[in-house]
Amino acid sequence: MKRQIPLIITFSVGALLVLAMFIPHDPFAAANDELSVWFDIIASFAFILGGGNLLRIHGDKIYRRRRDWPYSIVTLGGFLLMLGAGLWSGAVSRGNAMAPGSLFQALYVAAYAPMMSTMYSLLAFFVASASYRAFRAKTREATVLLLAAFVILVGRTPVGYHLTSWIPQPFEFLEIPNLFGWILAYPNTAGQRAIMIGIALGIISTSLRLILGIERSHLGGD
Amino acid sequence: MTGVERIELWIGALLTLMVYSFLYRDNPFYKFAEHFFVGITAAYAMVLAFWNTLMPNCFGQIAPSLVGHVLPTAAENPANPVRWIPLLFGLLLLARLVAPLAYLSRWAMALVIGYAAGANFTRYLQSDFMGQVRSSMVPLLVRDAGGIAYGSSLSNLVLVAGLISALAYFFFSKEHTGMFGRASRFGIWTLMVAFGAAFGYTVMARVSLLIGRFQHLGRWLGDIF
Amino acid sequence: MSLLDRMKRIDRRILFLLMAAGVAIPLLFRPTLTVHPSPIVSRVFDKIESLPEGSKILMSFDYGPSTVPENQPMAEAIARHVLRRRLKLYMVSAWTTGQAQADLLIESVMRTDFTDRVYGEDWVHLGYKAGNQGMINAIFGAMRNLYTTDAAGTNVDAIPMMRDVQSLRDMDLIVDIASGFPGVKEWIQFAGDPGNIPVAGGVTAVEALLLYPYYPRQLLGLMGGLQGAAEYEAALVAKYPEYRDDSKALQIMGPQYVAHLLIVVFILIGNATYFAERRRQKRGRIAGGRS
Structure with a gap:
């Protein structure tokens, strides 16, 4: 039972969605629309599950005084502060927690947004370091990669234009900005498309295996 | 700048500096910012999901008059008892937090996975497989008013040959030797050009974010001096 | 040594x-630099330029603060262009953070340059909904199934510009400003391709190259990274010089x-x-x- 019911649910829902694609009329179309909303609602519960897990893990860390446990207080403090502010702000603004001037919106602007963007911007420094230390023409393949990156980086700047603007008209396709456009439109598209087709075939076959119950690893053990 | 805006600017700038302190080395300021960020991120997503989806699309449709106290528009619609089903599955998902009942969350996962598999099966087939194959059917000999357009013909040849050879590289059921090996070699080169372009674009993206943060810090410094 | x-x-x-x-x-x-719009960006501009007054544009905010320097200028340029041309703008979000970014855009565009445009008649902010591709699939069939209210909690039936909108098929163009999953790819897969609705994108540079295989048959056009945003701003300023000072991307090139x-x-x-x-x-x- 523990495995049979989930398998039946997966098959029914998956098969219904496939049918709705080929018979886009009611009742299949209506079922597709309603199932999409169910999916969105369950996805919302997943966020609550995430919050619950965070509480459990960090609460346990504090209780057992594990390594760096004081930082878990910071995590839980931030979590409860944002959660409380969000629930309160939504309750007083007809469900619009992000209403201008609300506490929740202020926390978003003051803390969430700056930290999120700073975390990602750190990568600019690591990319710079990697360019210096690791981006080497060690093999022929690596040289091709490096040359393409060079054309893309220089091609986006005015220097790219000035470096090759002397090239006579019949050979203007060799100018760096033109090479830049050509690389994106042809070899890049070919490579990206091959990866895309490969991924699509993988997803199509995995989806089929899931719907038919051949793939069961997501159900875990007993 | 209002008082609230000034406080927001200062908190944002100080948290930014705390995160950047990691560039020197790992330190308590960075760890504080990192842990605080994790906490508020989890709560932010929860709050938005609760007010924007759960309340209007689930609770508000099950008990309109009750939810109507905080969400007045919910009371304007009739009750929709069908929404008890996703609520039940949602609660089953939360059963994962209670060890003896954790197995029940598989039912909810089964619905989510069934939905994702069914939706992805058809959409990937249409857009990422058939669509891409169709877009690759291009003429290898292009003609224009002046005769054969050598540039366009060569470009299309690179596109088709690059695609087929890159796919050959991903085909592991046949040994990569002889003609097939040479094709797969050309495929690697095509992929390397794509990866090189990706590296260049990644640099652009990360630098843009850095500029954004420096602008924020600039506004803060402008407020001080 | x-x-x-x-x-x-x-x-x-x-x-x-x-x-x-x-x-x-x-x-x-x-330093001030000259930027020229590339064909892939010009196609988005030309499409919006060619649509008749009153056409419906759905703009999805699928990004967060982490990519604001790249995404926000493109979103603002598109919003300015759409409102300037008196098209109807519908704003949604499949990212939790997208709603806040749309709020910021309302402050910097609608409440600054277009105070004469009426909320609910010229533009509407429907807000965030969970579900990623499920959200797109849900509104593809029936908009009201998911969007019963706008972001501020107003019943959608009370919003004039929502009266003749039943599903995504009623849109003349979808513009997705995105930086990952769900993003332009999902809008093509779940709305553009099945509904034959033109989809244009404005994405981070990291994302841009992955979308080239869709262009031009499945993807109308694309703004890639800060450069893409600057190119769109350049096209906008060339046609409407009054927006010269609002070109954020051009200023940081x-x-x-x-x-x-x-x-x-x-x-x-x-x-x-x-x-x-x-x-x-x-x-x-x-x-x-x-x-």
């Missing part, structure tokens, strides 16, 4: 400092270019060091063999 050894062992923090200076110094001087060149210099020095080291090792081996 030789120069080669010093270059090899350079502290990464010096590289970090150089990078910071490479961005900060040009940011102080703000200078630091972007300098940082690119700095990275190129890093790559060149790194490789020069590598080849010099390899030659030294080869010489060492030959000398070792002779002795």
